[in-house]
Amino acid sequence: xxxxxxxxxxxxxxxxxxxxxxxxxxxxxxxxxxxxxxxxxxxxxxxxxxxxxxxxxxxxxxxxxxxxxxxxxxxxxxxxxxxxxxxxxxxxxxxxxxxxxxxxxxxxxxxxxxxxxxxxxxxxxxxxxxxxxxxxxxxxxxxxxxxxxxxxxxxxxxxxxxxxxxxxxxxxxxxxxxxxxxxxxxxxxxxxxxxxxxxxxxxxxxxxxxxxxxxxxxxxxxxxxxxxxxxxxxxxxxxxxxxxxxxxxxxxxxxxxxxxxxxxxxxxxxxxxxxxxxxxxxxxxxxxxxxxxxxxxxxxxxxxxxxxxx
Amino acid sequence: xxxxxxxxxxxxxxxxxxxxxxxxxxxxxxxxxxxxxxxxxxxxxxxxxxxxxxxxxxxxxxxxxxxxxxxxxxxxxxxxxxxxxxxxxxxxxxxxxxxxxxxxxxxxxxxxxxxxxxxxxxxxxxxxxxxxxxxxxxxxxxxxxxxxxxxxxxxxxxxxxxxxxxxxxxxxxxxxxxxxxxxxxxxxxxxxxxxxxxxxxxxxxxxxxxxxxxxxxxxxxxxxxxxxxxxxxxxxxxxxxxxxxxxxxxxxxxxxxxxxxxxxxxxxxxxxxxxxxxxxxxxxxxxxxxxxxxxxxxxxxxxxxxxxxx
Numbered sequence: 001x002x003x004x005x006x007x008x009x010x011x012x013x014x015x016x017x018x019x020x021x022x023x024x025x026x027x028x029x030x031x032x033x034x035x036x037x038x039x040x041x042x043x044x045x046x047x048x049x050x051x052x053x054x055x056x057x058x059x060x061x062x063x064x065x066x067x068x069x070x071x072x073x074x075x076x077x078x079x080x081x082x083x084x085x086x087x088x089x090x091x092x093x094x095x096x097x098x099x100x101x102x103x104x105x106x107x108x109x110x111x112x113x114x115x116x117x118x119x120x121x122x123x124x125x126x127x128x129x130x131x132x133x134x135x136x137x138x139x140x141x142x143x144x145x146x147x148x149x150x151x152x153x154x155x156x157x158x159x160x161x162x163x164x165x166x167x168x169x170x171x172x173x174x175x176x177x178x179x180x181x182x183x184x185x186x187x188x189x190x191x192x193x194x195x196x197x198x199x200x201x202x203x204x205x206x207x208x209x210x211x212x213x214x215x216x217x218x219x220x221x222x223x224x225x226x227x228x229x230x231x232x233x234x235x236x237x238x239x240x241x242x243x244x245x246x247x248x249x250x251x252x253x254x255x256x257x258x259x260x261x262x263x264x265x266x267x268x269x270x271x272x273x274x275x276x277x278x279x280x281x282x283x284x285x286x287x288x289x290x291x292x293x294x295x296x297x298x299x300x301x302x303x304x305x306x307x308x309x310x
Numbered sequence: 311x312x313x314x315x316x317x318x319x320x321x322x323x324x325x326x327x328x329x330x331x332x333x334x335x336x337x338x339x340x341x342x343x344x345x346x347x348x349x350x351x352x353x354x355x356x357x358x359x360x361x362x363x364x365x366x367x368x369x370x371x372x373x374x375x376x377x378x379x380x381x382x383x384x385x386x387x388x389x390x391x392x393x394x395x396x397x398x399x400x401x402x403x404x405x406x407x408x409x410x411x412x413x414x415x416x417x418x419x420x421x422x423x424x425x426x427x428x429x430x431x432x433x434x435x436x437x438x439x440x441x442x443x444x445x446x447x448x449x450x451x452x453x454x455x456x457x458x459x460x461x462x463x464x465x466x467x468x469x470x471x472x473x474x475x476x477x478x479x480x481x482x483x484x485x486x487x488x489x490x491x492x493x494x495x496x497x498x499x500x501x502x503x504x505x506x507x508x509x510x511x512x513x514x515x516x517x518x519x520x521x522x523x524x525x526x527x528x529x530x531x532x533x534x535x536x537x538x539x540x541x542x543x544x545x546x547x548x549x550x551x552x553x554x555x556x557x558x559x560x561x562x563x564x565x566x567x568x569x570x571x572x573x574x575x576x577x578x579x580x581x582x583x584x585x586x587x588x589x590x591x592x593x594x595x596x597x598x599x600x601x602x603x604x605x606x607x608x609x610x611x612x613x614x615x616x617x618x619x620x
Binding site: 246300309 | 610
């Protein structure tokens with residue numbers, strides 16, 4: 001039997017990044033791109049998205065060599081989705097300068113027949129209506145993970161509510177969790193979100209790590225502390241991809257597995273931010289990953305049970 | 311031989327707290343108060359500070375029953391230090407409305423003869439000149455820990471530099487670390503601070519936990535995620551007190567011990583914020599603490615080595 005695959009649906013893009021270290025144009029981007037590169041370190045990936053006539057064949061070829069099946073990447077008339085953003089001096093925030101949806105404006109995900117039985121599905125941050133369209137096309141996946149963003153929380157609350165009913169794991173950041181629930185305390189907000197559908201919930205806190213909640217309790221993983229953060233673009237998508245790739249590979253959703261999956265996701269996110277766009281992520285080997293994981297886990301080990309001294 | 315003691319020097323105060331949940335006046339406060347209550351769960355405490363004529367004898371009696379030797383608490387003419395502050399709706403920030411230094415304005419710490427050989431010393435957040443005066447009076451402590459704040463970093467940089475040269479462990483928050491060094495990246499800022507003197511460094515990040523650095527590497531401990539945060543006042547001081555109490559009790563500064571000490575400090579901080587002022591902290595039993603520590607550690611356990619799946 002072949003290894004289980006993960007289906008990833010989302011954006012492929014080109015980004016123009018105005019960083020404190022300089023301006024970088026025509027940088028390969030898109031949530032699904034980052035997620036696929038990260039997930040492919042663990043398992044075969046099936047990618048569904050849309051690109052324009054300007055998207056280089058060589059990039060698809062490279063993804064293919066990494067184990068990403070790009071049969072679901074539709075090439076449409078027009079230009080690829082393009083985003084231009086400027087980061088603050090400390091890289092802590094960013095401003096969108098320009099968004100050109102281009103071929104992404106009319107994107108309707110079509111899942112190839114061969115992809116429909118994928119046991120693991122990652123719904124990138126796209127319109128909740130499109131996320132629902134994907135779910136209508138796939139056959140009983142074991143795990144559906146979705147990302148979303150403030151924009152959909154504000155403008156498509158009802159549709160997003162339907163998505164939540166149908167997914168197993170929601171991955172959002174702390175501000176989104178607060179906006180979605182109207183609750184500031186994250187422990188309480190998590191309980192509220194889990195009542196709406198997803199049994200599993202990850203709340204990302206950027207450089208402050210991630211919280212995980214399921215019926216077995218809570219888990220906290222820090223972000224890997226880096227000396228040099230170059231570009232945060234794609235970190236969250238690399239996190240989701242690494243997490244999904246690991247879960248797909250080990251093929252279980254038990255609580256301890258989720259803990260390790262979050263560490264793998266965070267490790268991939270930490271590599272991602274070390275280079276402009278996906279440059280560093282594209283260079284990561286499994287040996288690099290194993291090494292970082294060891295360092296990462298040693299960062300939080302308490303060295304055994306922590307009992308009170310007499 | 312008797313158990314080793316910790317010497318704690320700092321403020322005793324009364325606070326008026328304008329919380330989202332109501333206004334609470336004449337609440338027992340002061341950094342040294344919180345630190346002493348927390349540390350006393352582990353080891354005998356020797357407290358040095360100043361109070362006014364209005365400070366109730368009953369509070370000193372209660373501290374005494376907890377194992378806090380208040381022989382170094384000077385009663386001066388006038389009123390006790392008083393602080394009035396208002397917290398934001400989410401408790402994430404606070405504004406000082408009024409500070410009445412009162413007897414604290416002329417405080418010059420006098421270390422009683424019997425306290426001078428204390429092996430562990432916690433210098434609360436007081437004027438760096440006073441921190442140096444304390445160090446001039448004590449005899450070769452094994453560990454000196456200091457807290458400080460933005461105010462001294464900005465106004466007394468030179469004196470603070472002298473303090474740094476003489477201490478073993480500095481406990482500050484992330485913004486203070488950045489202000490002290492002019493470096494945004496905390497890993498780099500930590501290296502810079504450690505070059506200035508303290509071999510050990512803790513950078514507190516409030517609800518985001520704490521980072522620790524020494525020659526054996528870095529360590530990260532999250533904050534214990536609470537459903538109900540009532541009042542953050544004193545959390546950092548309870549952290550420092552719990553940390554010092556544990557270190558004093560186990561009497562070693564090895565890297566794994568520091569990791570556990572940070573967890574104990576964080577656990578005490580988490581109790582502190584559960585009540586107005588020190589109310590909850592004063593009720594914490596060793597059984598409560600052991601239970602929270604177990605829950606706390608289970609929050610971050612990865613369940614063994616994290617290897618890459620084949």
